[in-house]
Amino acid sequence: MHHDPVITWVGLIPGLSSLPEHVATAILISLIIVIMVLIGTRKIRNSDPEDLIIPDGKFTLQNLLETMVEAILKLISDSLGSDVARSFLMVVGGGIFFILLSNLSGLIPGFNPPTGNLNTTAGCALTVFCMTHYFGWKEHGVKYLKQFVGPFLWLAPLMIPIEIIGHLARPMSLSLRLFGNIMGDHLVAAIFVMLCPILVPVPIAFLGLFVAIVQTFVFTLLSLAYFQGAISHDH
Numbered sequence: 001m002h003h004d005p006v007i008t009w010v011g012l013i014p015g016l017s018s019l020p021e022h023v024a025t026a027i028l029i030s031l032i033i034v035i036m037v038l039i040g041t042r043k044i045r046n047s048d049p050e051d052l053i054i055p056d057g058k059f060t061l062q063n064l065l066e067t068m069v070e071a072i073l074k075l076i077s078d079s080l081g082s083d084v085a086r087s088f089l090m091v092v093g094g095g096i097f098f099i100l101l102s103n104l105s106g107l108i109p110g111f112n113p114p115t116g117n118l119n120t121t122a123g124c125a126l127t128v129f130c131m132t133h134y135f136g137w138k139e140h141g142v143k144y145l146k147q148f149v150g151p152f153l154w155l156a157p158l159m160i161p162i163e164i165i166g167h168l169a170r171p172m173s174l175s176l177r178l179f180g181n182i183m184g185d186h187l188v189a190a191i192f193v194m195l196c197p198i199l200v201p202v203p204i205a206f207l208g209l210f211v212a213i214v215q216t217f218v219f220t221l222l223s224l225a226y227f228q229g230a231i232s233h234d235h
Contacts, residue, residue, distance in 0.1 A: 009110040022117035029101045029114065033094075040065040072096060079224040080231065088227060091131050095124060096220055099178070103212030106186045107205055115215075116183040118175060125174035128223045129167075136230030144230075170226060178219055185211045 008025075011017045016024035040062045072093045076085040099115060106113035114120040136144045150159030189204045 008112060021112055022114040022120050025105065025111065026098075026102065026114040026120055029098060029105060033097050033101065036061065036065065068097075069093065075220070076224065079221075080228050084231065088135075088224075091127070092220065092223065092227075095127070095223065096216060099124060099219055100212065100216040103182055103216060104209070106182065106189070107208050107212070113182050113186060115178055116186050118179045121175040121179040121182075122171065124178070124219070125171035128174060128226060129171040132170075132223075132226045132230045135227055139231040140233075174219060174222060178215055181211060181215050 008021060010021060010024040010028055013024070013028070016027060019027070042062075044062070069089070073085050073089060076088050076092055080088060102113050102115040102120070104113075105111040106116060115124075133144075148160050148163040149156045150163075185208050189208055192204050
């Protein structure tokens with residue numbers, strides 16, 4: 001049976017229409033984030049540093065971004081310590097903005113959230129996986145490999161496979177959790193909209209907003225837990 005293709009907004013944009021939908025939407029969201037940052041930091045780049053001490057008396061994109069960045073910094077500081085918070089701001093903050101906007105894009109008619117595709121969530125999870133070991137190696141050097149051996153050398157043949165499996169399970173868990181929740185929420189919302197397109201979408205939209213924020217928070221907390229374990233000197 002032939003099915004007509006679903007028309008989405010990214011499919012109407014030249015240059016993106018030829019790409020897979022989740023890739024095109026991810027690129028579009030990344031461009032939106034870059035534009036937000038450029039607009040939000042325009043005053044910082046063009047103003048005297050002393051004039052930036054007094055905040056604007058009205059709501060602006062700069063105020064919103066500053067509030068979000070301060071909240072992200074506090075979250076990182078509480079998890080990893082204030083002395084290293086800024087070192088992790090780029091990767092953690094970038095991940096939060098991308099995942100949150102990707103999740104929220106599913107609430108807009110004509111958009112399919114890129115995090116509802118396993119390829120996108122796997123990419124985010126593999127980024128966390130690689131950065132975890134990068135920060136761990138950067139902090140400990142070759143001693144970082146000791147965690148795979150265990151407390152005693154004679155336990156190494158048993159501990160090494162267990163540790164490797166445990167570390168490889170992390171990106172699988174991160175990607176599948178985010179993908180399953182976002183895809184499930186988007187699918188449920190689509191079904192309810194088709195069944196009752198007038199009143200039901202309102203509470204479903206609030207549920208989608210809740211799921212988008214919670215799943216971003218869960219992904220971030222798990223990522224911070226992995227980073228903390230990598231740079232910790234306890235082990």
